[in-house]
Amino acid sequence: MLGLIKDFIDFLTTPTISFTLLTVLTPILFPPTDWFDKLSRKLKVDKLWTNKGGFVGLLLITIFMVMGYTDPNFSKILMKPDNFPIVLLIYSMFFYIWWGMKQAYENDARLAEGKKPNEYHDPDDKVLVWPDLVYIEFIALLLFMVFLIVWSLLAAAPLEEPANPASTPNPSKAPWYFLGLQEMLVYFDPWIAGIVFPMFIIIGMMAIPYMDINTKGNGYYSFKERRAGYFIFMYGWLVLWVYLIIVGTFFRGPNWNFFGPFEFWDPHKVVALNNVNLSEYIWVIGLEKPLPSNILLREAVGFLVVFAYFAFIPLALSKTLLKSMYEKYGSIRYGTLMFFGLSMLALPIKMYLRWVFNLKYIVSIPEWFFNI
Amino acid sequence: MNKDNKFIPKASIGKDKDKNGQIDRKSFIGWLSIGWLAFAAATGGYFISMIRFLFPNVLFEPPQSFKIGEPSDFEKGKVDLRFKKQYNIWVVRNDEGMYALSTVCTHLGCTPNWLSTERKFKCPCHGSGFRISGINFEGPAPRPLERYKISLASDGQVIVDKNKSFKQEKGEWEREESFLKV
Known part of the structure; x- marks a missing residue:
């Protein structure tokens, strides 16, 4: 039982x-x-x-x-x-x-x-x-x-032996308060999960008092x-x-690897995690062509998706579902709120894309160290 | 209070001297320039000594170019872990030849482990996985592990030069120096 x-x-x-x-x-x-x-x-x-x-x-x-x-x-x-x-x-x-x-x-x-x-x-x-x-x-x-x-x-x-590059602890965990960041790093490029997102979190929280125009409920x-x-x-x-x-x-x-809390930590657990970039999905699997040599052409769909996410969604919502909110908040406040909200939502979206479609990066330009 | 009783403080500096003793505009700017120049020279000197500090006299690190033994010392199809600790490289030999892989994960720089049963390099920090060739195939690593320059010395030993690295995503693995045909 x-x-x-x-x-x-x-x-x-x-x-x-x-x-x-x-x-x-x-x-x-x-x-x-x-x-x-x-x-x-x-x-x-x-x-x-x-x-x-x-x-x-x-x-x-x-x-x-x-x-x-x-x-x-x-x-x-x-x-x-x-x-x-x-x-x-x-x-x-x-x-x-x-x-x-x-x-x-x-x-x-x-x-x-x-x-x-x-x-x-x-x-x-x-x-x-x-x-x-x-x-x-x-x-x-x-x-x-x-x-x-x-x-x-x-x-x-919990002190450990002196650092040794030849033997990395497995798993290697950050201090507990950074584990949320480490988890984010699994799904994003280091400069996004390590620099851009933490900055957005801090700036976004600083922006909360300016986003909140409700005068009720104080005190x-x-x-x-x-x-x-x-x-x-x-x-x-x-x-x-x-x-x-x-x-x-x-x-x-x-x-x-993921383990349930009562599961034995088997270092040989086999998890199929073949990750594929969006450009490979489109060109290699969809169109059955080799990846184009032009980097921007190769990643065009990825850029389009990211642009549509941050530009089209707020625009469409301001005309339909959130029309009254847009009118009350004004374009600058509404835009800022949408930008930070969508950035936050990008994390679970990316996690699901990874789990369900094994999608690695939406825009993947390792040549320029630019991956989204 | 009477107006005459009011105490009016007088400036003590330059009290005994006439107008000639006071600093006029021209000499003020002169002194100011000298002051700023002295300040700039002092900070500049500190800055230079700080830059100098970045280039130590003695560097306690293994040489960047080193011999790792003869090709026959390496088994085919195996990853050689002997040079991981000292030089941060894995040496792999396959049917065609040898290559030296960097042990730095291309995601955030942890050192992956070679899992011999799964035949892959697996990073314990964020789960990036690399094939024996160094190609990334799982986890967040955006690009393959880097390879180092590898060549044969005149005495038949293999030389690895870490000053020169080859990135697959830039097509550099096609270059002759990145792979030693044996």
């Missing part, structure tokens, strides 16, 4: 399945429109943001962890000192999102009844920075230091006031960053 459950979890964590599940789940957990909101309430997913729901969530995570610590394969990964922060991350991510969402849902219900939000007491009821806030911060700092000291006493630092927890924004951010943060860190820590084994 337990073996069956473990096999089922291994099956669920296959990248195609787990990513599809998470992509479907995110709009139900954080419904961006009325339709999803109704669906979420029909499936009783909104009950997760109550005390009972939070308890069930923590219980499920703990059952998974206990199963992991008692499993001979998964315990090896979980007990690694490098991976302890990920266990902390899973618990703390769940707890803080649940906490925020619970208060937001309570406030939304209060506001719907015409009441004031929970945080509202009296306009004159102030809290002082000194001593109220500074004392809390000081106590938090002391507690955290105690935690760090106890942690460093209990677990030895109190609320989900309904900016639910589309919540959904987009949660998909980017939870699925494309936190989940990728978890994938990199738990599901990537020798030779950077």
Whole structure:
């Protein structure tokens, strides 16, 4: 029975399945429109943001962890000192999102009844920075230091032998906070996944206050006031960053192959990964011709696809589905939002293209170190 | 307060001297130029010494051109791992001859492992795979592994010269120096 459950979890964590599940789940957990909101309430997913729901969530995570610590394969990964922060991350991510969402849902219900939000007491009821806030911060700092000291006493630092170019650890993993980036690097050229995307993430997050023109919902927890924004951010943060860190820590084994958490890390696991560029698909497989010697002609379709993705989609959406938003936001704000949103969405698209069609690069010019 | 009682501070510099003691416009620009020139010379000097720092007197690295033994030392169809640690190369011999492959993955520069049962080089960082020829076929590596110049010395030994590398995507593997016919 337990073996069956473990096999089922291994099956669920296959990248195609787990990513599809998470992509479907995110709009139900954080419904961006009325339709999803109704669906979420029909499936009783909104009950997760109550005390009972939070308890069930923590219980499920703990059952998974206990199963992991008692499993001979998964315990090896979980007990690694490098991976302890990920266990902390899973618990703390769940707890803080649940906490925020619970208060937001309570406030939304209060506001719907015409009441004031929970945080509202009296306009004159102030809290002082000194001593109220500074004392809390000081106590938090002391507690955290105690935690760090106890942690460093209990677990030895995971130091390894001096670097040796002749023997690379297999798998070679970055520090845990970079595993999301390392996962991105599997699907993109280093300069895109290592330089362009991290820059977009930072600039995009800096742009959020300028993208958000809603004046409601300031100073109190609320989900309904900016639910589309919540959904987009949660998909980017939870699925494309936190989940990728978890994938990199738990599901990537020798030779950077995918392994289920309860699967044995077999260094000889055979995975067919013959990757093909878009230009080879079109010229060699589609037209049955050799690749043209002119680089730009060879990659013309790839450039066209990338251009259409970033130019045609926002233009078409501004005329149809997002017409009211385009009028409200203005062209510059709308364009910026679309550009960063589509860049974010490019990651899961590229991942699926790789998994389903073995597509390596859409534009592939190794001669110029330019690959998309 | 009376206006007469108000304390008016007086500049102390140049108080005792007449107008001749003050710096006029012309000499000000002169001093300013000298100051800037001195500043530029000092920073320039530091900059030059910093550039000099990039070219050390002694370089503790193996020679870039080295002998690896006679062709008969290498088995056909096998990847020779003996020179991986010191020189970062794999030496491969097939039915036609020999070539020296760089051990640097063309994706992000990790060192792949040779998997003898699967007969491929597999990078443990992002999963790039290369065939025994060095051609990339799986994972994100955008181009094949580079080959180094390989030739026979007069004493019959094979010389690998890492100063000259050959990239397949630029058609350089067709060149004679990239492959040693044995």
